[in-house]
Amino acid sequence: MNVRVAAILAIVAAFAEAFAPTAFSPKFNYVGCRSSSLCASSSSGDDAPSFFESIVTNAKTRIGIAKRSSSEGSGFKQVTAEVIAGEYDDASVRAEAESMTKSAPCVMFTWESSPACKRAIKAMELVGANVKIVRLDDPWDEGNPLRAELGKITGKSSVPSVWIGGKYIGGYDAGTDVTSPGMVDLAFSGKLKPMLEEAGALHSQVLEIEESKEDVTVTEVDTSSEVATK
Secondary structure, three states, X not given: OOHHHHHHHHHHHXXXXXXXXXXXXXXXXXXXXXXXXXXXXXXXOOOHHHHHHHHHHHHHHHHXXXXXXXXOOOOHHXXXXXHHHOOOOHHHHXXXXXXXXXXXXXXXXXXXXXXXXXXXXXXXXXHOEOOEEEEOOOOHHHHHHHHHHHHHHHOOOOOOEEEEOOEEEEOOOOOOEOOEOOHHHHHHOOOHHHHHXXXXXXXXXXXXXXXXXXXXXXXXXXXXXXXXXX
16 A cells, blocks of 8 residues: 555544544544543644644554554555554454454444445345344444454455354455355355354244243243242
């Protein structure tokens, strides 16, 4: 990735975080301000330089992230994801991401406004899958690092990121290789539903498990009642 492009991207991210409530920074206390102290400095003539100094520092940090990511061989989209995420604890976020991918038979990382995510959710509903939705835009400051780490793990930072039985299968209509080509390819090749079934992610399977648990509970209660009566 061109260093100049990375630098421009980092500067844009820094200014976006400072002035606008976007994906770069969702938490604002006062028109474009990230914190009350920052807002105070931006409204005071004497302290104004410190506000812009923070933007410069932020931009330099993100330029460093872009250069590092690019030197590691990341593509433009992955570099962008890491620049937007900013600084975070790589190890803990990766552990959290890996844990989430295994937290249900079928897990989908999404953005609410993404057309591809909406199509993927609708397709899973048609198949009859029980899907755990993890929104990476709610809140952004937690979702952006997760997205960056998912990109490192899978080689694809775009959403949706779909996981079945703890295994990455791609996005909606694209993936990374023949083993994770995306939902559409898997559906057309007749592999999607069997994968969901094997993982226990279909609604009918979930209902059977719940009914089985209810039967066990009833039996235990009945048995204890008989013992108590005797």
